[in-house]
Amino acid sequence: MSMGPLPAASPSLARLVQELHKLPGIGPKSAQRLAYHLIRLPEDEALALADAITSVKRNVIFCQDCQNLTDISPCSICQEPRRNQGQICVVEDPLDVMALERTHCYDGLYHVLHGVISPLNGVTAHDLKLGDLFKRLEAGSVEELVIATNPTLEGEATSMYIRRHLEGRDIRITHLARGLPVGGSLEYSDDQTLRRAFQGRQEL
């Protein structure tokens, strides 16, 4: 049996290290380094960080329509009148919305699921924002649902669940193409990607 931790010289410092250690990707050593860095910061800079965290927790909410993270609901994307109201693109998380927005090639609406179906991680269809999606589709103004979950087993499970749920409904359901990365080379692609790319080949 090891002895318990020695009483810390500064309990408040120990508490900060402990909180930082809870963050993903931060080990005990990194947590200590970050804590000492914060101590050396000018007070206003350190408080700006604390304030940013407080404000994010107080102000960020889910958009009532697309479930993306936002300060106002409906969010700015859902409120934009020039966007195509007949298309909804379904993504796993808010970072995917940002990635797609950077492309400037899609002007429809989004729906953020906040995860994928994965029993191993305890996530079922009910833990995702799927009910909200199906409610949005009830309204009937949506013509196309673009499923943009990741091409993983769990992403496919989620995509298939949505497709099954909407069977017989008059909605066009598509998903993003799988295949070669732009600028990549055939020689260095793995067989499966190449096979998918071949199956999904297009007329020139």
Next chain:
Amino acid sequence: MACISRLSLTNFRSFEDLELELPSGVVVFFGANAQGKTTLLEGVYLLAIARSFRAENEREVVRFESAAESGQALAGGEVLRKDGERVTVHVGYQAPSHGPGPSNNGDEGKRGSTRPSPVRKEIRVNRVRTSAAGLVGAVNAVLFTAEDIQLVFGPPAGRRRYLNILLSQSDPAYLRALQRYSRVLQQRNRLLRMLRDGRADPDEMSFWNDELVREGAWITWRRHETIGELGKLCEEHHHSLSGMAEEVLVQYLPRVPPGENLAATERSFRESLVSAEGRERATHTTAVGPHRDDLGLRIDRVDMRAYASRGQARTLALALRLAEAAYLESRRGEGPIVLLDDVLSEMDLTRRRRVLEQASRFQQTLITTTDMDDPHSFFGSAAHFFRVDSGRVTPLSNEAATPATTALTNPVRD
């Protein structure tokens, strides 16, 4: 035929930094126990099947005391193929520096968990990063160990592993299907438990059922297709090892009966799955599929898994390994590298000669032994000898190793 022309091991078990040029033909590593002989074969086999054959947890292979700075263990090699092409292969293990690994999503498992985080594996072929399925097949190898007797006596898992390695090396698509199947299986088993607890809807099951049937039927079908040819090869090798014309039967014992083609096997799988519903509700684990398969091993109708003598089991296990090498050769049009890890001392003279004879048919055979008299009297100066001593590997010139020029029976003693 392929051969490995260079092996490098960095922070890999007892080897801090090894660079070894390997000739083709028969290569014998000799030395006392615990000097690193098996580790050399482990490194070569790792480059073939992307997994360590002896580590329960692959963390074990990282030599932590010296890996602390770079944080990684690395096995690398250069493979010379039949067509003259040179392929470089690398498998690296990144030890988690501190705290949780990078795969950690969220704080789950971070607090209170004492389980060591798994090492991250990085695989490269010709310097390009790839998956295990991208590596396997780049170089084929067949490993003979003293534990092979467990192929006969041990639980079915060992025989499934034998089939899986054989099929993965002959077809990377098999490994990919196997990886996907095992992920589906884990997800499905967890979902069965969640359904029991009322934490999920039954309609979530259909995707996992479809995937289980698709991958499972394909694996079942591939095993079914393979076993005929494999069984024939096994019988041939068994005859020549034992010198007796016994009837050797290697039978596929599938949990789901294959149909006459893949589509029929899928239908059969789906039927089995439906009829297992009741059992699955009781046990909350997937009851049917290739994860429950076995191989039947019979000699003159007697079930060797239960009734073999040790001698019979050893001969049969050898025949299975020789059949594995012959099967890979016929499938890939290129013989595998043969690895014999301390297996010669267990055999009688006839079998030893027979195995060495078979092994030397291949482009390259790596042998470890504590007693080098046998390989020496068999191969004489046709083999290359390396002495392995506390993590150092030194080539021995053929003259020095030839008893004719030295009076010593074991030329390593000086």
